[in-house]
Amino acid sequence: MPTVAADTRSQVLTPAELPFEQLCARFAEAAAGDPNELNLLVAGHPVRIRIAGRRWFDIVRAAMGHLEAAGKATTPELCIDAWDAEETGVPIVTAAQSNLPAPPVLMRTSQDGHQVGEERPHSLVWLDRTARRIVGCIESTRFLNLDERARPFHKLISAWLEENGIQFVHSGLIEHNGSGVLFVGNGGAGKSTSSIACLRAGMGYLGDDFLGLGVAAGRFVGHGLYASCLLNVHHIQRFPDLRPLGHAPNHAIEDKCVLYLKEAFPRSLKRRATVDALVLPRVVDREMTSFRPATKMAALKAIAPTSVMYLPRPNRAAFERLAELVEKTPCFWLELGRNIESIPLAVAALVDSIRIPEAA
Numbered sequence: 001m002p003t004v005a006a007d008t009r010s011q012v013l014t015p016a017e018l019p020f021e022q023l024c025a026r027f028a029e030a031a032a033g034d035p036n037e038l039n040l041l042v043a044g045h046p047v048r049i050r051i052a053g054r055r056w057f058d059i060v061r062a063a064m065g066h067l068e069a070a071g072k073a074t075t076p077e078l079c080i081d082a083w084d085a086e087e088t089g090v091p092i093v094t095a096a097q098s099n100l101p102a103p104p105v106l107m108r109t110s111q112d113g114h115q116v117g118e119e120r121p122h123s124l125v126w127l128d129r130t131a132r133r134i135v136g137c138i139e140s141t142r143f144l145n146l147d148e149r150a151r152p153f154h155k156l157i158s159a160w161l162e163e164n165g166i167q168f169v170h171s172g173l174i175e176h177n178g179s180g181v182l183f184v185g186n187g188g189a190g191k192s193t194s195s196i197a198c199l200r201a202g203m204g205y206l207g208d209d210f211l212g213l214g215v216a217a218g219r220f221v222g223h224g225l226y227a228s229c230l231l232n233v234h235h236i237q238r239f240p241d242l243r244p245l246g247h248a249p250n251h252a253i254e255d256k257c258v259l260y261l262k263e264a265f266p267r268s269l270k271r272r273a274t275v276d277a278l279v280l281p282r283v284v285d286r287e288m289t290s291f292r293p294a295t296k297m298a299a300l301k302a303i304a305p306t307s308v309m310y311l312p313r314p315n316r317a318a319f320e321r322l323a324e325l326v327e328k329t330p331c332f333w334l335e336l337g338r339n340i341e342s343i344p345l346a347v348a349a350l351v352d353s354i355r356i357p358e359a360a
Contacts, residue, residue: 023135030083030090043223048076053084062260086140175204180273184303190281201344204270299331
């Protein structure tokens with residue numbers, strides 16, 4: 001994933017430096033031609049997205065269109081407004097200057113914390129927590145990074161969801177026979193491979209990399225947010241049927257391709273599932289995949305660092321929620337063999353091993 005600046009100096013902007021109002025004014029200009037609109041339910045909350053620029057709208061719809069709300073429009077709890085400078089002719093807003101070395105992603109905030117922004121060389125996006133609005137712009141879809149294409153607005157959506165009791169977690173989640181299996185681990189551990197293998201076998205899919213985690217009726221619940229995945233350009237060769245879905249990266253330093261799954265797997269995309277098992281994938285030198293119990297400490301080390309540090313505001317409460325999840329949920333190693341087709345078989349057997357028999 002792109003590097004995020006860790007140093008907070010020059011990342012706190014004065015009221016005069018904040019670009020939010022200018023972004024709003026420029027969007028109004030770009031949207032004069034009636035922008036494309038998408039109304040969603042994101043983790044159960046109504047969200048309206050308006051994009052001025054067809055190419056960017058098509059990317060957002062491919063990644064999030066499976067969350068489209070049915071029936072009459074509901075008053076949105078979050079509005080996302082953005083434009084593509086190349087398509088609309090309305091120039092992007094220039095970010096405030098910083099004395100930090102420019103990383104691929106720079107997170108900024110207002111002095112009172114009510115506004116938070118994400119700055120990249122080709123884009124600027126800000127959230128106003130009080131107005132419950134995200135406004136942003138890009139130079140062109142040709143410059144979007146992989147994470148922006150697979151998970152539009154995810155950093156700022158995560159900040160908004162946090163206020164609604166939903167925490168972003170760096171994990172994959174599938175559902176089988178009513179039970180959710182959360183794949184956790186660092187990048188390259190096998191979360192995407194495991195999630196996609198299970199999807200291809202007909203299991204429910206909620207994500208391969210980032211999800212929303214909440215609590216309902218005393219149980220941990222995972223929320224699917226994006227109908228997409230990122231696969232290494234070499235790993236996708238292991239899934240010949242998925243090759244036509246792959247979209248090449250925009251930048252030479254990126255080594256993954258984006259896959260949009262809505263059209264190919266419309267019935268398998270799920271919005272919500274309980275979390276009934278934590279699974280730590282790791283590659284082993286054998287043919288078939290198997291599973292065995294894992295310690296709580298191993299599971300916490302696998303999920304907490306990347307999930308907590310990825311948040312716009314890493315905090316103790318986020319870590320404590322993950323610690324509670326680990327404590328209350330069975331944990332397993334999933335030892336990934338060379339035979340891809342054996343992964344869902346092992347996951348199905350794992351689910352059977354934890355399912356509570358129905359009362360006679």
